[in-house]
Amino acid sequence: MATFHFDLVSPEKLLFSGEVEQVDVPGAEGDFGVLAGHAPMVTTLRPGILTVKSSGGEQKIVVLGGFAEVSAEGLTVLADTADSVEDIDRAMIATRIGEIESRIAKTEPGNALDKLITQLDHYKAVDRHLTGTAMH
Amino acid sequence: MASLKDMRVRIAATKATQKITKAMQMVAASKLRRAQMAAEAARPFAERMDRVLGNIAAGMAASEGAPKLLAGTGRNQVHLLIVATGERGLAGAFNSSIVRLAREHANRLMAEGKEVKILTVGRKGHEQLRRLYEKNIVDRVELRGVRTIGFTNAEDIARKVLALFEQGQFDVATLFYARFKTVVQQIPTAQQIIPAKPPEGAAAAAPTAAYEYEPEEEEILDELLPRYVAVQIFRALLENAASFYGSQMSAMDNATRNAGEMIRKQTLTYNRTRQAMITKELIEIISGAEAL
Numbered sequence: 201m202a203t204f205h206f207d208l209v210s211p212e213k214l215l216f217s218g219e220v221e222q223v224d225v226p227g228a229e230g231d232f233g234v235l236a237g238h239a240p241m242v243t244t245l246r247p248g249i250l251t252v253k254s255s256g257g258e259q260k261i262v263v264l265g266g267f268a269e270v271s272a273e274g275l276t277v278l279a280d281t282a283d284s285v286e287d288i289d290r291a292m293i294a295t296r297i298g299e300i301e302s303r304i305a306k307t308e309p310g311n312a313l314d315k316l317i318t319q320l321d322h323y324k325a326v327d328r329h330l331t332g333t334a335m336h
Numbered sequence: 337m338a339s340l341k342d343m344r345v346r347i348a349a350t351k352a353t354q355k356i357t358k359a360m361q362m363v364a365a366s367k368l369r370r371a372q373m374a375a376e377a378a379r380p381f382a383e384r385m386d387r388v389l390g391n392i393a394a395g396m397a398a399s400e401g402a403p404k405l406l407a408g409t410g411r412n413q414v415h416l417l418i419v420a421t422g423e424r425g426l427a428g429a430f431n432s433s434i435v436r437l438a439r440e441h442a443n444r445l446m447a448e449g450k451e452v453k454i455l456t457v458g459r460k461g462h463e464q465l466r467r468l469y470e471k472n473i474v475d476r477v478e479l480r481g482v483r484t485i486g487f488t489n490a491e492d493i494a495r496k497v498l499a500l501f502e503q504g505q506f507d508v509a510t511l512f513y514a515r516f517k518t519v520v521q522q523i524p525t526a527q528q529i530i531p532a533k534p535p536e537g538a539a540a541a542a543p544t545a546a547y548e549y550e551p552e553e554e555e556i557l558d559e560l561l562p563r564y565v566a567v568q569i570f571r572a573l574l575e576n577a578a579s580f581y582g583s584q585m586s587a588m589d590n591a592t593r594n595a596g597e598m599i600r601k602q603t604l605t606y607n608r609t610r611q612a613m614i615t616k617e618l619i620e621i622i623s624g625a626e627a628l
């Protein structure tokens with residue numbers, strides 16, 4: 201299968217760099233898969249699970265927001281926080297959920313509140329996914 | 337003339353100092369390695385972000401609705417200087433060189449009739465700038481308790497800066513820090529971060545392919561630009577950390593060498609004095625015996 205270059209970077213480190221076959225990215229407006237030769241695009245990410253498929257197998261990485269850029273050179277994901285499903289700090293996600301919940305309680309209804317609620321949903325989805333895999 | 341005992345005490349004191357400077361040098365060397373690794377690990381993110389921003393900005397700059405963080409407020413009157421220095425001294429000219437650059441910049445702006453506001457990061461810079469620009473300092477951040485600088489530290493500072501910007505407190509923000517070149521060379525640098533100036537080369541090098549944006553360009557820029565500011569600050573903090581330890585290491589290396597030189601000289605004087613005294617005593621005994 202055709203491969204393309206994929207870089208996953210967070211401000212603190214370079215997490216992944218190499219040739220891959222497919223990457224499923226949690227975009228802000230829905231998940232999308234990237235294959236070799238994808239049209240150039242830029243999108244924001246929501247907190248979610250990013251799946252990397254290469255000849256070596258499949259790898260799942262938790263990303264908590266950021267950007268994805270597809271260009272002729274390949275896919276670059278600039279993640280705010282990223283860690284593999286095994287290494288991610290579950291307590292950190294739990295605190296984030298707590299923070300967002302307390303902010304929701306204080307926010308007046310409106311655009312800001314809607315955004316926070318969507319955020320909360322994303323975080324909870326990530327948390328559920330992690331709980332799901334932990335039980336296997 | 338100092339007695340033999342005084343001289344012994346002085347030599348012991350110099351030796352103790354040398355031990356401390358030697359230990360500080362080794363600590364700085366090991367911390368430098370870690371700081372350097374952190375600075376290098378952060379580079380790919382900043383570089384790629386430059387590229388992405390460069391690409392988008394190239395397509396946006398011409399249009400009307402470009403966000404203020406990119407296009408500026410249209411004025412050039414109030415300048416914010418973000419001066420990042422170390423928390424501690426004993427690092428050679430590290431802190432002073434950053435402060436000096438910021439001071440020159442501030443004086444030039446004031447001579448042009450511009451208003452200057454200062455935000456200090458790090459205790460040493462605050463102490464030095466407070467003497468001259470007490471009134472201009474709008475805020476200060478200390479990273480005293482922080483052991484390893486994380487992205488969250490940079491985000492906190494960026495939030496402050498962005499909040500000031502949104503209140504219309506300044507038009508242009510410039511970041512001051514020391515770029516780490518080598519262990520013996522740290523270059524005090526001034527970098528404008530608001531309005532954002534993505535390197536020209538990055539945008540020109542990449543063919544500006546027609547990107548698809550999801551969501552709209554404006555929304556992406558709204559998220560990207562604040563993060564760009566945070567990343568620039570983060571990079572500056574990491575470069576600063578590496579520069580600090582580099583500077584401290586060479587300063588302490590010098591101090592250790594100077595202490596060694598001093599010990600050598602003091603020991604020589606001590607031995608000479610001791611021998612002179614023995615000779616004097618011998619002469620006294622001999623001449624005493626001859627007199628009998």
